[in-house]
Amino acid sequence: MKNYEDLTKEELIQLLLEKDIELRDLRIKYDKLILKYDNEHQRQLRDTYNTFVKKNEKLEPMDEAINEAEAKATKKRGQKPGSHNFTYDLKPTRTIIKELEESERICPSCGEVMVEIGSDSTKKIIKYPATYEVVEIITKKYACKNPNCDSTVRQQASDDIFGHSPVTPSVVADVINMKYSLGVPLDRYSKYLISKGINLSTQCLSNYVLEAADILNPLYSRLKYELTHNRANVIHADETTLKILDIKDREKCYMFVYTTTFYDNPVYIYEFSESRKTDKTEELFKDYKGYLVCDKYAGYDKFKDKLLGIQRCMAHARRYFFDVLKGLTPKEAKQSKARLVVEKFDKLFNQEKIFKEKKYTISVIKEKRNTNEYQKLVDSLHDEIWDIKAQPGSLLEKAVNYAKNSWDELFTYREYGYLEISNNIAERSVKPFVIARKNFLFSKTENGAQASGVLFSIIQTAKANGLCIERYLEYILNNINKIEIDDILPWSEKLPKELKLNLK
Known part of the structure; x- marks a missing residue:
């Protein structure tokens, strides 16, 4: 094979197109493996959770809120991490x-x-797999012994992101994972910790x-930048409802979801x-000039x-006709115009399937x-569709009206090979939130x-990149203020290998 520098411009373009297909096929395969792993992992975690929460236990009022964290938090927003007023008895x-070494204690x-003039003591909780350990950390304090010197007390600087609070990134990562991955309310998790001898309210x-x-939040902001500066120049979008109790005169708020291809x-x-x-979508897209895949x-x-x-989701348009068939008897469905339309939609979807199976490049797909x-x-x-008299x-x-009103934008994908025929990626991304919302x-x-x-x-995002959520959360909480943000992105090659899931 030729060296890259020996390739012509046309050969380089062709090579990049082939790499696109390799990446897409690997992503699709990887996605399926992650889904399989996630289903099994969720089952195992729920089995563990059920050991300390009865299956028939009713939700307490605040259990139903995704962010009872906000409702029950005692600190003000923006307060320094670790500055909490609570007591705890941890052994x-x-x-x-x-x-400090003597050489470090020079005034x-x-x-x-x-x-030495004293010390500060902080008790920290470290979470290990299936167990916890309470560690006492004593930090020595020093002052100059020269009575004529007004030098201030000197001690080792702490790099603990949670300050003098008892938790460590390992514990907080576990709390977040249990709450947002499994929908375990904080009230219940607190009871679980108490059963382990750790009195955290x-x-x-x-x-x-x-x-x-x-x-x-800096990592979140960077991920938003990566979204709007993606290489394929395509973003998928969808939204789902979320009820906010403290917003009056408005029954529904929304959580918008955006994904790459x-x-x-x-x-x-x-x-x-x-x-x-x-x-907020407009604010997110202020520097974005690519394509958007969405519903109508x-x-x-x-x-x-x-x-x-804009590419309107063809699966959405097909679904309206398929819903017509759901209310018909088998005989009625067989004679229905809706069935013929669904079959013709399916022929287009089948073509897209063939293109992927034959590993066509983006240019060939177009x-x-x-x-x-x-x-x-x-x-x-x-x-x-136009012949139907409904x-x-x-x-x-x-x-029929849905299809007619969105007809031209149903076929935007024909002008750009990176566009998908449907918005299934974003719709599938909404599902984890919808499932979690059933709990809160x-x-x-x-x-x-x-x-x-x-x-x-x-x-x-971590899950989609094949990372263990809990281990990744612990790692970024430990390192977000210590290393470059590029090095903690979920796809960074500098991430420790132990953060990766063992997918088979």
């Missing part, structure tokens, strides 16, 4: 004494050796969850909005002139989508919902 299993003012855990969201590093962004208006929601119409194009044979499939679907007010009329039902405050969006984004 350490070992003690770590942190003291910077007069050169005398500082003498729900209010304390709430503070730590909110602190973690604040600490990890299978041709890029997986990025999943969850962003809270107090309404279904796409104002009119809120996305404002981007028609701002982006290269070419195949614009052949005369492909156009005949499109024309046949068009004629079938009864006013019927499901069939609704299906509502959110207490807007601030808490925003924090939940931050944590959900990091968790789902």
Whole structure:
């Protein structure tokens, strides 16, 4: 094989197109493995959870809120991490004494050796697999012994992100994972910790969850940047409802979800909005000039002139006709116009499946989508829909109108090979939040919902990149202020290997 520097421009372009297909196929395969692993892992974790929570136990009122963290937190937003007012009685299993070497105790003012004048003691909880350990950390304090020197007390600087609070990143990572991956309410998790001899109240855990969201916000912002600067120049979007109790006169708020395609590093962004208006989407897209894949929601119409194009989800359009068949008997369905339309939709979806199976490059996919044979499939679907005379007010009329009103944007994908025919990637990304929402039902405050969006984004992006959520959360909490943000991104090659899932 030639060296890259020996390749012509045309050969390099062809090589990149082939690499695109390799990446897409690997992502799809990897996605299936992660889904399989996640299903099994969720079952095992729930089995563990059921050992300390009875299956028939009813939800307490605050159990139903995704962010009872915000509702029960005792600190004010923006308060320094670790500055909590609570008492706890923890018996350490070992003690770590942190003291300075004599060479480090030289007074910077007069050169005398500082003498010990006391110490600070903090008890920290470390979470190991299936167990916890309480460690006492004693940090020695020093002052200059020269009576004529006014040098201040000197001690080792702490790099503990949670300060003098008892928790460590290992514990907070576990709390976040249990809450946002499994929907375990903080009230129940607090009871579990108490059963282990660790008296951490729900209010304390709430503070730590909110602190973690604040600490990890720079990573969240960077993931949003990666989303809007993706290589394929395509973003998928969807949204789902979320009830916020503290927002009056508004029954529903929304959590918007944005994802990259299978041709890029997986990025999943969850962003809270107090309404279904796409104002925050507009802010997110201020520097984005690519394509958007979405459903027919009119809120996305404002981007028609701002982006290269909008691809409306064809699976959505097909679903309306399929829903018509659900209410019919087998005999009625066989004779229904809706069945013929669904079959013609399926022929287009089958073509996309064939393109992937044959590993066509992006340029070839675009070419195949614009052949005369492909156009005949499109024309046949068009004629079938336009020939339907549906009864006013019927499901069939609704299906026909939906398809007609979004017709041109259903086929934007034919002009750009990186576009998918459907929005299934984003719709599937909404499901983890919807499943979790069944456990928490509502959110207490807007601030808490925003924090939940931050944590959900990091968790789902980590999962999509094949990382162990709990281990990754612990790692980034330990390192977000110590190393470059590029080195802790979920796809960074500098991440420790032990953070990776063992997918088989």
